[in-house]
Structure formats: structure tokens, C-alpha cells
Amino acid sequence: MSAALKHATVGSRLFCVHSAQTIWHNFKSPTHQTLHHLLERCSSMRELKLLHAQIILHGLSGQVLTIGKLVSFCTSPELGDLRYAQLLFDQSPQPNKFMYNHLIKGYSNSDDPIRSLLLYRQMVNAGISPNEFTIPFVVKTCACKSLYWEAVILHAHAIKLGMGSHACVQNAFLSAYVACRLINSARKVFDDISDRTLVSWNSIIGGYAKLGFCKEAILLFREMQKLDxxxxxxxxxxxxxxxSKHGNLELGRFMHLYIIATGIAIDSIVTNALIDMYAKCGHLQYAECVFDQMLDKNVISWTCMVNAYANYGLIDYALEMFNRMPVKNVVSWNSIICCHVQEGKYMEAMELFHTMCSSGVMPDETTLVSVLSSCSHMGDLELGKQAHNYIGNNNITLSVTLCNALIDMYAKCGALQTAMDIFFGMPKKNVVSWNVAIGALALHGFGEEAIDMFEKMRGSGLFPDEITFTGLLSACSHSGLVDKGRYYFDIMSSKFGISPGVTHYACMVNLLGRGGLLGEAMALIKGMPMKPDVVVWGALLGACRTHGNLEIGKQIMKQLLELGRYNSGLYVLLSNMYSESQRWDDMRKIRKIMDESGIKKCWAISSIEINGFC
Incomplete structure (x- = not known):
């Protein structure tokens, strides 16, 4: 039996040990033996409860191993009932290690895994020493909930109990440290494993892959090959x-060739990963080739190709692939809706959403965020309200992400008060929540209120990010708060360690330009650590027009020509500046440059909606 146990899972080994104990167990009576053996063939909670009733009637409730068998069945994720298992456990006068292990295992696989940690503490306090079967299930909870310190304490306890070198225990801690993003701790555990299994290798390689350590993952794979x-x-x-994550085509092709050369058996999961890899590494044709050669395409395979076309902006191909799908799930619908939103086809995205609902596929959080994003971009408050009502009518939980999307939608559709009501009604807020609220106030010109919101965010203990300062500087710009804008721009790096990006510089240029500080704005641009983009120059050029400063306007034009930046809006703006100053020759020169460079003025389009029709 020892040879079989070496390669078994923790759960199956636990069962084997209990079966062995049962063989040597002296039953109280023939009835006891019969009931015990019937428990081993039990296939439902209904049968178990009937057997439990017989156990009580025959005065066998104190038989620890038999009650343990009941607890074991009740902790089965497929057939069991954890509440009944807990009831049996609580009624047992002396729960043994076997009962504790099975109940801990059951909770570690449940929606309330923290209970396994509490049971472990109860077990230790009761003077029952955990074994190599107990620890992995408790550690699994630490991995699930990213409980680093609890994992460290458990690790120390396992070493103290002499179980630190058990392969199943080491693999459990390895996975936990990876889940807590502590790859160095995980690597130390891996290096200490004397008898590494494939689980050990996969855990550490998967950890490096998850955290983006490409080189280390490759080196470990090569070491695997050397060790056969x-x-x-x-x-x-x-x-x-x-x-896929790093766009490393060389590694991807090597893995593909390795699969072909070794003839290793692969399934659709690996094939789908190959499609995704080639698409993300910029080789759409190879992705198509792998997809076309698949004999058993599943919904994930089709969705991978939809995403591949969408990522290249080939929305028509993506839609054609989507329409060919024999089966569509919520992820497939999300992919096609999201790609339409990204390409600015907001009305088409809404039509797809309605088709999705009509087909009987229930939208999830990702779908609704895309729908609300479409409403935001279109500024369609009525559609946004309908989406909000859909969430309420279908009892969809308002997560933090969904609330953030609603705040953004209402703010961009002009309903600032509704947006703020949702924000202040949120029980939990993340950095994005505060960013959206600050951005909403900035958009509507409430600069002082946006600053006040920023200070409240700091008071809540959350750390601002780049987007927080974009909203804050935009608020200062829209409200003409020059001094406060300078202050927040300075503390970005000095106090929060955030290096200003192009967007932050554009906000500052806009702020200074609106205040008539064109020289300071120009000096700021010259001191930028990166090349200014069209938005930065556009902000300054707009200020030049407002304040009638043609000299700086000409300097901007010179910079644009040197950089080869051809944005019709900026040229039209400069042309209008010359026209307003009655410098007709200069205006004609600008128009000539536009004609020679093939720069065409973009037509502005406005639309109104009446009774649902544009």
C-alpha cells in the first residue's frame, strides 16, 4: 500500500489511511458492522440520513470511526452537505484527527474557506496534533485568500511538527506563496524540495509566468528537460x-516546435493557448493556421479567434467569425461587444447587447460595463438609465466595478448628482471609484469640490495613482486654480513618487494657458522629459488664440512641421487665429500647407434624439 500512497493525492491518501483503520476496527455488533459497510456504499445525503438514524437508534453515536465516516461523506463537494457535517462534528463528544481533517478539507473547498483556519486553531487548542494531511488543506485557504502571514505561521508550525519536508506539504506552501505573489519565498521552498513532482515544477513555472518573469520560467523548463x-x-x-504576455514569439514558436517534435499529447486548452500566443505576438496568419487545423473546436477556440481579429482592429472579420460560432457563451458575446466599443461603434455594441439578451444568454459584469461605456461615449442618458434598470430588475449584484461604470456613465451624460449619489452610497470604494468621482467633478467644472474629494480619498487611506492626478489637474484647469494646480503637479513626484506623464503635462499647459501664463507654459513644455504630443501643443495653441499671441502660435507651428505632426484641428486653429488678426497671407500659407500635405478639415457632426430616433 505504501507505493500506491506515494503518488496519491492528499485526499485519496487520507481515505486510504481511514480504510486501513476500518479493516482493523473491532465492531460493537454485527449490526454496527453492517451499518458501517453500508456507509461505504452510500450515494446520497438521503441515504446517509437514514443510516445516521439507524446508528442513533442502535446506540452507536459514540463510535468515533463510524461517525467519522458520516462526516467524511458530508464533506464531499459533489454529494455532501457541510452544514450536516458541522452538526455531526459538533455533536461528537471527542472529535478525532480524521474528523478534523475531513471538515477542514470540506471548508477549504467551500465558499467560506476561512472556517478551515478556525478549525485548525480549534484542533491545535484541543491538543490534537495536525499531520501531513491537515496542513495542505489549511494552506489552500491561505492561497485562496492571499493570507501571507497566516501561511508563514503555518509553515513554521509544519516545520516544528517535523512535516516541513513532506512533498505534499511543500507543494502546498509553494502554491500559497505564489498566490501571495511572493515568488522568492516560493522559489526557496521549491529549491528545498528533494523529491520534486510535476506539481512542484508546474507551480513554480506557473508562478513565474503569472508574475511576468519570463526568463526564469524558461530556465526552469530547460532544467526540467535536463532532468528528463x-x-x-x-x-x-x-x-x-x-x-503571450510578453510578445515573445521565439519562446512561443519553440514551445510549438517542442510539441510537434516530441509528439506530446495535447488537448484543446493547449491549442487555444497556441492561437492566443500567435495572435498576441503579431502573427495572425499562424493563429488562423492553428485554428483551421483544429479538429475539435470549442467555444474558447472560436472566442480566441474573435479576440485575435478584434485586437488588430479587424472588426468585420471578428464579427464574421462570431456569426459562424456554433455555440456562443457570455465570454464570446463580451468579446464582440467589447471590440465594437473599442472601435467606437457604440450603437452597434448596444444592438449586439439586445441580441445577446434575446438569445437567452445572461449578461455578466463585463457585458454591463461595456454597455455603460457605450452609453457614456454617446452621452445617451436614456439608454444609460435603461441599462441601470436592467441591472436592478435582474437582481444583478452591484459590484465596485459596476458602480464605478455607473458613476462614469451618469457623469458623462450630464447627471452629476445621480453619479455622486451612487458614489456616496457605495459601501466599499477602490482607487478607481475615487478617480471616477474626481473626474466627474472636474468634467462639470467643480474644481474645489474635486480637490476636496481628493483630500477625502487620502483620508480614507487609499494611495492615489496617475489617473487620480489627471482628474485633479483637469479640475484645476477647468476652474482656473493655477496655484493649486502647480502645487498638486509638484507633489505628484515629490510626495507620491509618481512621475508626470504626457497627459499631466497637457493638463498643466492647459491650466497655465487659460491663465494667460503662456511663457511659463512654453517653458514647461521645453522641460518635458518626453516629446510633447498633439494634445500638449493643442492646449497651448488654444490658449494662444484666446489671448491673441501669434508669436508663440508660430513657434508651435514650426515644432509641428519639424515633428511631422499633421493634425487638422491644430492647423485650422492657427488658420483661424491669422484670420481673426486679419493676416490673410499667413492664413493662406497655412491653408496651402494643409492642401500640400493632404490634411483635410474634419467635419463636425451633431445629432439630437427625439422619441428614440436620431
Whole structure:
């Protein structure tokens, strides 16, 4: 039996040990033996409750191993009932290690895994020493909830109990440290494992892949090859995901050739990962080739190709691929709706959303965020309200992400008060929530209120990011708060360690320009650590027109010509400046440059909606 146990999972080994104990157990009576063996063939909670009733009637409630068998069945994720298991456990006069282990295992796989940690503490306090079966399930909870310090304490306890070198225990801690994003701690555990299994290799390679350490993941795979450790599907998917994230085509092609050369058996998961890798590495034709050669395409395969076309802006191809899909799930619908939103086809995205609902597929949070984003960009308050009502009517939980999308939608559709009501009604707020609220106030010209919101954010203990300062500087710009704008621009780097980006410089140029400080704005641009973009020059040029400063306007034009930046709006703006100053020759020169460079004025279009028709 020892050879079989070496390669078994923790759960199956736990069952084997209990079965062995049952063989040597002296039953109280023939009835006891019969009931115990019937428990081993039990297939439903209904049968178990009937057997439990018989156990009580025959005065066998004090038989620890038999009650343990009841607890074991109740902790089964497929057939069991954890509440009943807890009831049995609580009624047992002396719960043993076997009961504790099974109940801890059950909670570690449940929606309330923290209970396994509490049970572990109860077990230790009761004087029952945990074993190599107990620890992995408790550590699994630490991994699930990213409880780093709890994992460290458990690790120390496991070493103290002499279980630090058990392979299943080490693999559990390895996975927990990866889940807590502590790759160095995970690597130390991996290096200490004397008898590494494929689980060990996959955990550490997967950890490096997840955290973006491409080189380390590749080196470990090469070490696997040297040691003749045969990779499995999980290993291949981990390495292909590294390739996808970093656009490392060389690694992706190497993995593909390795699969072909070794003839290793792969499934649709690996094939889908290959499609995703080639698409993200810029080789759409290879992705198409892998997809076309697939014999058993599933919904994920089709969705991968939809995403591939969408990422290249080939929205028509994406839609054609989507329409060919034999089966569509919520992820497929999300992909096609999202790609329409990204391409600015907001009305088409809304039409797809309605088709999705009509097809019987229930939208999820991602769908609704895309829909609300479409409403925001269109400024369609009525559609936005309909989306909000849909959320309420279908009892969809208002997550933080969904609330943030609603705030953004209402603010951009002109309903600032509704946006603020949602914000202040949120029980939990993240950095994005505060950013959206600050941006909403800035958009509507409430600069002082946006600053006050920023200070409240700091008071809440959350750390601002780049987007926070974009909203804050925009608020100062729209409200003419020059001194406060300068102050917040300075403390970005000095106090919060955030280097200003092009967007922050554009906000500052706009702020200074509106205040008539054109010289200071020009000096700020010259001191930028990066090249100014069209938005920066546009902000300054707009200020030049407002204040009638043609000299700086000409300097801007010179910079644009040297950089080869041809934006029709800026040229039209400068042309209008010359026209307003009655400098007709200069105006004609600008128009000539536009004609020679093929720069055409963009037509402005406005639309109104009456009774649902534009």
C-alpha cells in the first residue's frame, strides 16, 4: 500500500489511511458492522440520513470511526452537505484527527474557506496534533485568500511538527506563496524540495509566468528537460502564457516546435493557448493556421479567434467569425461587444447587447460595463438609465466595478448628482471609484469640490495613482486654480513618487494657458522629459488664440512641421487665429500647407434624439 500512497493525492491518501483503520476496527455488533459497510456504499445525503438514524437508534453515536465516516461523506463537494457535517462534528463528544481533517478539507473547498483556519486553531487548542494531511488543506485557504502571514505561521508550525519536508506539504506552501505573489519565498521552498513532482515544477513555472518573469520560467523548463521530467498540459499552457504576455514569439514558436517534435499529447486548452500566443505576438496568419487545423473546436477556440481579429482592429472579420460560432457563451458575446466599443461603434455594441439578451444568454459584469461605456461615449442618458434598470430588475449584484461604470456613465451624460449619489452610497470604494468621482467633478467644472474629494480619498487611506492626478489637474484647469494646480503637479513626484506623464503635462499647459501664463507654459513644455504630443501643443495653441499671441502660435507651428505632426484641428486653429488678426497671407500659407500635405478639415457632426430616433 505504501507505493500506491506515494503518488496519491492528499485526499485519496487520507481515505486510504481511514480504510486501513476500518479493516482493523473491532465492531460493537454485527449490526454496527453492517451499518458501517453500508456507509461505504452510500450515494446520497438521503441515504446517509437514514443510516445516521439507524446508528442513533442502535446506540452507536459514540463510535468515533463510524461517525467519522458520516462526516467524511458530508464533506464531499459533489454529494455532501457541510452544514450536516458541522452538526455531526459538533455533536461528537471527542472529535478525532480524521474528523478534523475531513471538515477542514470540506471548508477549504467551500465558499467560506476561512472556517478551515478556525478549525485548525480549534484542533491545535484541543491538543490534537495536525499531520501531513491537515496542513495542505489549511494552506489552500491561505492561497485562496492571499493570507501571507497566516501561511508563514503555518509553515513554521509544519516545520516544528517535523512535516516541513513532506512533498505534499511543500507543494502546498509553494502554491500559497505564489498566490501571495511572493515568488522568492516560493522559489526557496521549491529549491528545498528533494523529491520534486510535476506539481512542484508546474507551480513554480506557473508562478513565474503569472508574475511576468519570463526568463526564469524558461530556465526552469530547460532544467526540467535536463532532468528528463516530462511536461504536461499545465506546463505547456504556463509557458505559452508567458510568451503571450510578453510578445515573445521565439519562446512561443519553440514551445510549438517542442510539441510537434516530441509528439506530446495535447488537448484543446493547449491549442487555444497556441492561437492566443500567435495572435498576441503579431502573427495572425499562424493563429488562423492553428485554428483551421483544429479538429475539435470549442467555444474558447472560436472566442480566441474573435479576440485575435478584434485586437488588430479587424472588426468585420471578428464579427464574421462570431456569426459562424456554433455555440456562443457570455465570454464570446463580451468579446464582440467589447471590440465594437473599442472601435467606437457604440450603437452597434448596444444592438449586439439586445441580441445577446434575446438569445437567452445572461449578461455578466463585463457585458454591463461595456454597455455603460457605450452609453457614456454617446452621452445617451436614456439608454444609460435603461441599462441601470436592467441591472436592478435582474437582481444583478452591484459590484465596485459596476458602480464605478455607473458613476462614469451618469457623469458623462450630464447627471452629476445621480453619479455622486451612487458614489456616496457605495459601501466599499477602490482607487478607481475615487478617480471616477474626481473626474466627474472636474468634467462639470467643480474644481474645489474635486480637490476636496481628493483630500477625502487620502483620508480614507487609499494611495492615489496617475489617473487620480489627471482628474485633479483637469479640475484645476477647468476652474482656473493655477496655484493649486502647480502645487498638486509638484507633489505628484515629490510626495507620491509618481512621475508626470504626457497627459499631466497637457493638463498643466492647459491650466497655465487659460491663465494667460503662456511663457511659463512654453517653458514647461521645453522641460518635458518626453516629446510633447498633439494634445500638449493643442492646449497651448488654444490658449494662444484666446489671448491673441501669434508669436508663440508660430513657434508651435514650426515644432509641428519639424515633428511631422499633421493634425487638422491644430492647423485650422492657427488658420483661424491669422484670420481673426486679419493676416490673410499667413492664413493662406497655412491653408496651402494643409492642401500640400493632404490634411483635410474634419467635419463636425451633431445629432439630437427625439422619441428614440436620431
Amino acid at each position: 521530467v516530462v511536461p504536461d498540459v499545465i506546463t505547456l499552457v504556463c509557458l505559452l502564457s508567458v510568451s
